Amino acid sequence: MSELPLDPALTTGREADREAVGVPELHEVGCPDELREEIERLVGLYPDRHSASIPALWAVQERYGWCAPEGIRQAAAVMRVTPAYLEGVATFYDMLHTEPVGSHKVLVCTNISCWMAGGDGLLDAFRAAAEGEDVYVSGFECLGACDIAPMASIDGRYFGPLGDTDAATAIEQIVADHEVLPDKSLLRRPLAGDSGAESRPHPAPPDAGASERDRR
């Protein structure tokens, strides 16, 4: 039996040609001034600078559309932590994207109450309507708005209850940069027990067999 060359990484846990990346220096990363100032402001809110990691990653995502590696390096340089530290944080959270996504984000709830009201079909409708557009559509776990099931979060704002035709309308409005579904905005909704609140027939439940096809 011939001997294969053994990868040193297997025995030592280190790759010979790769050095561990330390804390990058600010002058190495080309951090835009506004981003640096924002992250410095965030760091100043906490007794320990590490606490600013999620807010800093939000700032990176706001600037680049996702947590791009160069953005993470910039944030790491300002925060004086390693990029790996911030990557570790970013990968833990569903809303921080470590891959490029569309400029607009639609999250459709497919959890229990929304599923009962047709959330899976709504997700399909959004996916179909967003085909070819610069809009990221994803199923999501409970968004905390079961009162407006089925619902979606569109660029961070909540809308519901949505019918399948609302999906196409919303995507058109998003792409045209118009106000999205003004009548369906959660903010305009009265309390359920108040006058002005309407009762509505609960939609027929999803077909049991079709409902468990994967949606995410």
Next chain:
Amino acid sequence: MSETRMLLANAEDPELRTLEGYRRHGGYASMEKAYGEMEPDEVLSELENSGLRGRGGAGFSMGKKASFLPRGDMDKYLCCNADESEPGAFKDRELMQRNPHQLIEGIAIAALAADAGRAFIFIRGEYATQADILDAAVAEAYEAGYLGDGILGTHRRLELVVHRGAGAYICGEETALLDALEGKRGNPRLKPPFPAVQGLYGGPTLINNVETLSNVPHIVGKGAEWFRGFGTEQSPGTKVVSVSGCVTRPGNFEVELGIPTRELICDLAGGPPAGREVKAFYPGGSSAPVLTAEEGLDLPYSFEDMAAAGSMLGSGSIIVADDTVSIPHMALRTARFYHHESCGKCTPCREGTNWTVKMLDRVVRGEATPMDLDIVASVQENIIGHCLCVLGDSMAMPIGSMVRKFREEFEEVIAAAGPDTETERLNVVRAPAETLGAST
């Protein structure tokens, strides 16, 4: 039956969101009383005497929790848990959106009782609208001298930061919340030490839910005795209950604890659509064992009665399933949530949620045998109590209850739903990669 609105009083007024509007309805009077006329110990004993129980899920006495914080000069912290992520729960969203200053006032008073100089509101990242509203309200409160240095002319200081999470159910677990707030991945910590002794940045920390803290101004303003006039002996006060699922008027209803559950579901929330019947419901969010209509509808809605029935009031979130809902499919939907949200730190939860999803998936695809139901049930037993936090238990309890109470329905689904086509059979083979991988 009508609501008893204390926390949601005047919530229909859009101006309530502003400092001026809140003050017009009597806001910040309790804080002025607490900071001006009361000693911190008096505030603490008022909270203890009120019997207020935590509204986040565990139902532990809020005053007692605050009294666990040691005295001394060390830095102490208060964290408001606004990471409401339990399926079925949306009450904190309503409270923050409609009345942010009530929460800020509650935080300021609780911070006085706990002698905390820094407070954080950890709000889930999805609640961007509510976080914006809170940010604006916090800025107003600083401006008006309710926060910052020398509050209301005293020597006291309180800094309050609204900290947005980024999408992780586990961060609602109090020690995971602390890790997330310290800038780490949100993994739970081993307890003890409890946060009251060693919490945020190693300092004593009081962690309370949004609704719990929103009760504080009312208790301090009108007194513990007055507060005890609402609700039951063991569950004083009102509760904002989120009702959703198969009801015609889903939403948040504020009621006195102890009202018949049927009134909440069938009167206030409108009940199921005509011609359909309540089959089962989760009385306290998706983590609560389900109750059948016969078991649960006529029980008083209180912490003690739900516990006696083998379930829990939890966060006060009712999800109703009517007779058209397939319980096995609902079980799969529930298990998937916990599988997705398990942080992966403890084996019983990480593996248990994974295998439960796989087995329930087989059940609804007709690939399972009735023996598999026993395995599903035994997996649940092997999760409960064996992890650092209760996320795994939160799946095990409802799934266990569904298999136990609706076993015949599971067996029918197994018998009836055999895969019809080659494609579906292939889907079963593909399931681990496509349907079970990290999603969203």
